[in-house]
């Protein structure tokens with residue numbers, strides 16, 4: 087009796103605290119459906135598995151476009167249920183573009199145009215939380231180049247600003263709270279977003295301090311798991327985690343080789359069995375929890391969304 091009262095009090099206080107931390111007024115309208123499911127509204131962002139599209143901008147229907155990682159465009163990826171878009175940025179002349187390795191190889195257009203597509207999706211779908219995981223290999227300035235592009239595309243005001251610089255997996259608000267506050271875009275960048283180098287763009291978050299990844303560019307179809315990329319003070323178990331479930335094939339097995347996304351294996355790779363097995367391989371690193379992001383090539387192939395629903399405990403209807 088005493089302990090359940092105490093628990094209720096703790097729950098009340100932490101609810102009140104989390105709304106203050108979020109800087110929200112007490113919402114009058116509660117979100118009923120979050121990312122397509124009522125059950126997800128009460129779940130912390132760090133307790134949800136999201137389907138991700140690797141190199142989301144590098145889409146082409148042409149099988150000979152060897153630098154492609156996707157077959158369908160961003161709108162179609164979102165329609166399939168993708169809620170984490172990954173992309174790699176490079177300077178092209180004086181404009182930031184999403185390109186694969188180099189803009190000569192595959193130019194996916196300007197980051198601003200891409201973000202306009204993201205904005206229009208978020209505006210049309212007010213009950214959806216979306217994550218961007220962006221790579222910045224040329225270490226282009228976050229405050230001077232990236233942030234103004236987000237501002238111009240009109241997405242900055244939809245971006246979630248955490249109450250502290252490094253959020254652990256359990257620190258995040260629920261999807262319901264994010265939707266009610268209309269802060270539904272989470273933005274991670276791999277380089278240059280650490281607070282010291284990024285004092286002003288407080289919604290552009292340092293990925294590896296909060297999200298670890300397992301093996302990068304995997305070529306083993308069994309997807310053994312190891313903590314590959316991570317940094318900062320949090321242990322991997324306290325971070326969000328991303329599984330790189332995008333299988334590559336080495337077409338030049340000498341020297342460093344040449345890796346291409348394995349389209350031929352993709353029905354099997356993107357099958358529920360392979361995805362669930364990969365998630366299970368990584369579970370020991372995160373106290374037996376599921377991954378937060380399941381990142382695929384060719385998201386239109388296989389059963390990515392089914393697998394993610396199963397990981398979220400949502401059964402097929």
Ligand SMILES: *[C@@H]1O[C@H](CO)[C@@H](O)[C@H](O)[C@H]1NC(C)=O
Pocket residue numbers: 132133134135374375376377378
């Ligand atoms: C969410 O929490 C449940 C219950 O603890 C757990 O089984 C599941 O793995 C968690 N999912 C994620 C993505 O943390």
